[in-house]
Amino acid sequence: MNQLSVLINGMPLLLRGLAVTLKLGVGFIALGLVLGLLLALGQIYGNRVVRGLCSGFVQIFRGIPAMVLLFIFYFGLAHLNINLSAFVASMIAMGFRSAAYQCEVFRGAMQSIQSGQVVAVQALGMNLLQRIRYVVLPQSLRYCLAPWSNEFAAEIKDASLCYAIGVTEIMRQGRYIITATFGNAMFIYVTVALIFLGVTSIGLWLLRRWELRLQVPGF
Amino acid sequence: MKLLRVEDIRKSFGSLQVLDGVSCELEKGETKVIIGPSGTGKSTLLRCINLLTKPDSGRVWLDGVEVTDPKTDINHLRSSIGMVFQNFNLVTHLKVLDNVRIGPMRVKRIDKKCATDLALEKLTRVGLSDKVGSYPAELSGGQQQRVSIARALAMEPKLILFDEPTSALDPELIGEVLAVMEDLAQSGMSLVVVTHEIGFARSVADEVIFLENGRILEQSPPEKMFTEPKHQRTQQFLHKITHLYGHESRAEET
Numbered sequence: 001m002n003q004l005s006v007l008i009n010g011m012p013l014l015l016r017g018l019a020v021t022l023k024l025g026v027g028f029i030a031l032g033l034v035l036g037l038l039l040a041l042g043q044i045y046g047n048r049v050v051r052g053l054c055s056g057f058v059q060i061f062r063g064i065p066a067m068v069l070l071f072i073f074y075f076g077l078a079h080l081n082i083n084l085s086a087f088v089a090s091m092i093a094m095g096f097r098s099a100a101y102q103c104e105v106f107r108g109a110m111q112s113i114q115s116g117q118v119v120a121v122q123a124l125g126m127n128l129l130q131r132i133r134y135v136v137l138p139q140s141l142r143y144c145l146a147p148w149s150n151e152f153a154a155e156i157k158d159a160s161l162c163y164a165i166g167v168t169e170i171m172r173q174g175r176y177i178i179t180a181t182f183g184n185a186m187f188i189y190v191t192v193a194l195i196f197l198g199v200t201s202i203g204l205w206l207l208r209r210w211e212l213r214l215q216v217p218g219f
Numbered sequence: 220m221k222l223l224r225v226e227d228i229r230k231s232f233g234s235l236q237v238l239d240g241v242s243c244e245l246e247k248g249e250t251k252v253i254i255g256p257s258g259t260g261k262s263t264l265l266r267c268i269n270l271l272t273k274p275d276s277g278r279v280w281l282d283g284v285e286v287t288d289p290k291t292d293i294n295h296l297r298s299s300i301g302m303v304f305q306n307f308n309l310v311t312h313l314k315v316l317d318n319v320r321i322g323p324m325r326v327k328r329i330d331k332k333c334a335t336d337l338a339l340e341k342l343t344r345v346g347l348s349d350k351v352g353s354y355p356a357e358l359s360g361g362q363q364q365r366v367s368i369a370r371a372l373a374m375e376p377k378l379i380l381f382d383e384p385t386s387a388l389d390p391e392l393i394g395e396v397l398a399v400m401e402d403l404a405q406s407g408m409s410l411v412v413v414t415h416e417i418g419f420a421r422s423v424a425d426e427v428i429f430l431e432n433g434r435i436l437e438q439s440p441p442e443k444m445f446t447e448p449k450h451q452r453t454q455q456f457l458h459k460i461t462h463l464y465g466h467e468s469r470a471e472e473t
Binding site: 116117119120121122123124125126127130134135138139142216217 | 269271294295296297298300301302304306308309310311312321322325326327354356357367370374
């Protein structure tokens with residue numbers, strides 16, 4: 001009974017935290033998508049300088065743990081008198097990190113596009129931008145959907161790391177409930193876990209349906 | 220003025236000299252067929268015409284405009300040169316109709332309605348008006364190749380280049396593609412065709428060019444080329460080919 005009332009009273013807080021978690025997760029993915037796509041295009045079509053910069057970026061943000069990145073962008077920058085809110089610092093650090101991972105996904109997909117088709121539309125008179133827009137991107141984005149749903153789940157889950165720099169997302173709300181009710185740690189954290197499970201499961205299911213809808217015979 | 224002028228094209232890939240000073244010309248409405256052993260630069264020569272491959276030296280003119288001039292708008296020029304590839308190269312995520320109208324719509328910026336009518340007209344011409352809603356993977360090789368011909372036609376080009384258009388097809392599908400090509404030639408389209416289909420060359424070509432080791436060994440009208448070739452190498456090659464195919468005229472069969 002006691003636990004049920006804790007749950008009922010605490011749920012609004014948890015859901016408020018979930019909203020923040022989702023905002024973070026979706027934000028990371030969105031920033032990662034745009035930037036990741038640009039990085040991939042830079043690595044494939046850019047000159048040596050551009051390629052080097054893009055590869056460098058990817059290497060750095062894939063090689064440093066998320067927690068360390070968060071601390072650098074929040075505490076580190078503050079030390080240099082650049083004061084970002086925890087939310088913004090999270091968005092930048094994790095968004096860049098997601099970009100690095102998504103870039104690799106896009107790059108793999110783009111490079112596996114049959115170059116014959118690109119040559120064929122080149123022979124029609126399409127310039128580079130048109131070739132990318134009408135052949136390379138539509139096809140590589142389709143190839144991307146499967147590995148991309150991995151990335152989606154990862155970002156939603158990694159949003160919980162932002163707990164460490166003080167963002168009031170679902171983990172922190174859970175913590176508040178536990179301290180306020182003097183216990184129930186297992187119960188609350190399992191509830192948080194189930195909420196995450198629910199969100200990622202629904203998200204993956206939706207992405208799978210989208211993937212099936214975009215499927216084209218012979219692809 | 221000649222429609223196409225190719226002057227002294229040279230191209231090497233690393234240490235391999237693929238084209239070693241090739242020159243030829245084409246009048247409007249002519250069909251020229253290029254034959255020769257594999258790896259002798261036939262495809263490379265075609266690709267130098269629309270600059271998909273940049274020659275090391277030499278020049279190309281289409282209708283008086285120099286293709287090889289760096290100042291020429293190559294994309295604009297390419298829109299008036301059609302190309303048909305050995306592996307069809309249709310855009311796999313687009314339906315047949317979209318494949319054919321994407322050129323007119325996106326390159327020539329024709330509005331959707333006109334581009335669609337144009338695409339349907341060309342698809343009807345190649346006999347595939349009933350497949351407009353299919354995806355390339357749902358079609359046979361011969362059908363895919365005919366779609367790619369319709370794609371080239373939809374740009375209303377001055378010249379169409381064919382790079383071994385039937386080499387990747389099952390034997391029973393070759394005829395339908397050659398029939399379309401023959402129809403194009405007879406209706407006045409200018410074609411340059413790289414092929415092993417001697418029958419087609421015999422009945423459709425105005426001139427046959429034998430390319431070997433990056434050079435034109437011989438060029439003459441088909442009757443002369445196939446009945447009294449000047450060089451022994453040409454004769455040897457023709458022997459090999461007719462032995463392989465063992466037929467008179469595939470184009471006439473359809």
